[in-house]
Amino acid sequence: xxxxxxxxxxxxxxxxxxxxxxxxxxxxxxxxxxxxxxxxxxxxxxxxxxxxxxxxxxxxxxxxxxxxxxxxxxxxxxxxxxxxxxxxxxxxxxxxxxxxxxxxxxxxxxxxxxxxxxxxxxxxxxxxxxxxxxxxxxxxxxxxxxxxxxxxxxxxxxxxxxxxxxxxxxxxxxxxxxxxxxxxxxxxxxxxxxxxxxxxxxxxx
Amino acid sequence: xxxxxxxxxxxxxxxxxxxxxxxxxxxxxxxxxxxxxxxxxxxxxxxxxxxxxxxxxxxxxxxxxxxxxxxxxxxxxxxxxxxxxxxxxxxxxxxxxxxxxxxxxxxxxxxxxxxxxxxxxxxxxxxxxxxxxxxxxxxxxxxxxxxxxxxxxxxxxxxxxxxxxxxxxxxxxxxxxxxxxxxxxxxxxxxxxxxxxxxxxxxxx
DNA sequence: GTTAGCATGTAAGGAGTTACATGATTTT
DNA sequence: AAAATCATGTAACTCCTTACATGCTAAC
Numbered sequence: 001x002x003x004x005x006x007x008x009x010x011x012x013x014x015x016x017x018x019x020x021x022x023x024x025x026x027x028x029x030x031x032x033x034x035x036x037x038x039x040x041x042x043x044x045x046x047x048x049x050x051x052x053x054x055x056x057x058x059x060x061x062x063x064x065x066x067x068x069x070x071x072x073x074x075x076x077x078x079x080x081x082x083x084x085x086x087x088x089x090x091x092x093x094x095x096x097x098x099x100x101x102x103x104x105x106x107x108x109x110x111x112x113x114x115x116x117x118x119x120x121x122x123x124x125x126x127x128x129x130x131x132x133x134x135x136x137x138x139x140x141x142x143x144x145x146x147x148x149x150x151x152x153x154x155x156x157x158x159x160x161x162x163x164x165x166x167x168x169x170x171x172x173x174x175x176x177x178x179x180x181x182x183x184x185x186x187x188x189x190x191x192x193x194x195x196x197x198x199x200x201x202x203x204x205x
Numbered sequence: 206x207x208x209x210x211x212x213x214x215x216x217x218x219x220x221x222x223x224x225x226x227x228x229x230x231x232x233x234x235x236x237x238x239x240x241x242x243x244x245x246x247x248x249x250x251x252x253x254x255x256x257x258x259x260x261x262x263x264x265x266x267x268x269x270x271x272x273x274x275x276x277x278x279x280x281x282x283x284x285x286x287x288x289x290x291x292x293x294x295x296x297x298x299x300x301x302x303x304x305x306x307x308x309x310x311x312x313x314x315x316x317x318x319x320x321x322x323x324x325x326x327x328x329x330x331x332x333x334x335x336x337x338x339x340x341x342x343x344x345x346x347x348x349x350x351x352x353x354x355x356x357x358x359x360x361x362x363x364x365x366x367x368x369x370x371x372x373x374x375x376x377x378x379x380x381x382x383x384x385x386x387x388x389x390x391x392x393x394x395x396x397x398x399x400x401x402x403x404x405x406x407x408x409x410x
Numbered sequence: 411g412t413t414a415g416c417a418t419g420t421a422a423g424g425a426g427t428t429a430c431a432t433g434a435t436t437t438t
Numbered sequence: 439a440a441a442a443t444c445a446t447g448t449a450a451c452t453c454c455t456t457a458c459a460t461g462c463t464a465a466c
Contacts, residue, residue, distance in 0.1 A: 006425055024445050032351045044426055046447055078434055078445045104455095116364035128317075146237045156324035164380055165316075168373070175369055211453055227419050249454050251419055283417045283462055309427095 007042055007109045008048050012092040012114045013057065013085065020061075022080040023049055049083055059087030098124050100131065107135055126183055133176040140169050212314045213253050214244055218262065218290065218298040219321045225266075227285040228254055254288055262294030303329050305336065312340055331388055338381040345374050 015021065015029055023046055031039045052058045059080045073156050085093070097120050100106065106113070110132050143166050151159070220226065220234055228251055238242045255262045290298070293405070302325050305311065306404045315337050322330050348371050356364070 008426080022445080023447095032347070032355075041426070042428060042446075043448080050447095051386040078432090080445065111366065114366050115363055142237070150237075155323035158320055160384075161316065161319050168376075171376075173372075179365075213454080229416080229421095246455055247418075248420085248456070253453095255419095283460090285417065 006048075007112055008044055009036075009052065010096055010109070011040075011112055012048060012052065013089060013096070014112075014119065016058065016083055016085045017090065017093055017119065017154075020082050020084040022082050024080070026083070050103060053083075054091070056093050057086055058083045059086055097121075100127060103135060106131055126176075126180065129176055129180050129183065133173060133180070136169050136173050136176070140166065140173070143169070211253075213249055214257065214308060215298075215314070216245075216303055216317055217250075217253060217257065218301070219317075219324065221263065221288055222295065222298055222324065223291045225287050225289040227287050229285070231288070257294070258288075260293055262297055263288045264291055302326075305332060308336075308340060311336055327388060331385065334381055334385050334388065337383070338378060341374050341378050343379070345371065345378070348374070360400055 011030060012026065015026060021029070023042070025041065026049075027040060027045050030045075049058065053060055061084060062079055063082050097116065106128070110128075113120075113128055117128075120128075143162065147162055147166075154162075216235060217231065220231060226234070228247070231254075232245060232250050242287075254263065258332075266289060267284055268287050272323060302321065311333070315333075318325075318333055322333075325333075348367065352367055352371075379400055
């Protein structure tokens with residue numbers, strides 16, 4: 001069955017944009033390199049890769065990985081399949097980066113979107129950050145209202161949970177404020193990261 | 206299809222343990238009263254209720270809700286169905302409270318478990334809190350290790366994301382430490398919360 | 411007289427997981 | 439020679455969502 005959208009697809013495209021990889025390596029990166037990511041299973045990763053190939057966003061190549069070519073050329077190790085982003089795939093990823101999905105998507109997968117901010121134009125970064133902030137503030141308002149209504153009949157544990165939850169949200173809002181301000185303070189040039197050409201300069205090899 | 210386990214079932218049983226309710230009310234409580242809960246849809250709630258009835262954990266009664274009986278007895282409003290926890294249901298919920306599921310379950314739904322701590326025996330509370338803490342500490346260790354390995358080749362955004370993520374986790378660990386200490390400080394009597402009958406404090410150690 | 415809220419439900423589908431199957435290769 | 443790690447894949451299942459269908463009452 002075709003994995004239609006989903007965060008996994010997004011993350012795979014984003015990681016492959018940086019450099020080609022085989023599935024096993026990809027999964028490790030999903031779990032560690034991008035820290036905040038959740039642990040995807042092979043059972044979802046490999047089928048996802050297949051459908052991405054079918055749609056023309058990836059190509060499959062047999063072969064040894066880019067790094068560690070000092071090892072046996074491709075002797076043992078059950079021949080790996082290296083996946084590479086196509087031009088169409090790159091284009092598609094740009095679209096995904098730019099588009100603002102439904103609130104729940106944006107909210108649930110904010111961490112992943114943020115992880116690819118390095119490849120995102122400043123407009124979009126601002127939109128994503130501000131969107132998140134406003135949703136958190138809405139939520140905060142709802143929590144406060146609900147707490148004011150029901151405070152009396154809640155036990156200590158529930159109260160403590162709500163208190164801690166609200167504090168966490170408030171903390172994240174402050175974090176977002178800092179980020180937004182720092183974006184606004186204009187530094188387009190954060191090293192040589194050329195924001196003028198979001199689809200441009202791939203860091204191949 | 207039989208909703209087998211799932212957090213929704215747990216939450217429904219827990220809420221109904223406090224007092225009988227009809228589905229609509231239940232859903233509102235899931236979304237607001239217990240604040241941290243996610244927004245479940247009717248599409249999952251009603252089927253869930255049906256299967257819980259089938260298993261004998263709930264009974265369906267037609268009728269007006271316990272509060273607001275000043276309104277029309279049950280005149281308009283499409284006759285509601287009030288769900289009440291049976292003895293078997295109570296028993297089952299106790300089991301669910303006491304059992305420690307797989308780590309992922311415990312981790313993903315910690316907030317919900319915590320929300321029912323008022324109905325949970327102290328042993329179990331300690332087990333849940335300490336379990337969560339140790340998993341968070343493991344995760345922290347993994348994050349630190351991964352960060353030490355890959356710091357150089359991560360861009361500023363990814364780095365900032367990891368930094369904030371780790372800070373959040375550290376903060377939650379401190380919170381848990383406070384809670385655990387406060388549990389350890391022994392006060393069973395936190396106001397008039399009498400765990401008089403919940404079959405709770407059976408495991409005296 | 412139309413929107414908003416109350417109230418219950420079904421069918422189809424999405425996005426993943428677990429458990430399994432397979433097999434080579436390095437380490438113990 | 440046993441175990442761990444590398445590597446790819448499939449089938450069945452889970453748990454929840456969306457979109458739809460229905461109909462009543464209160465408020466604007």
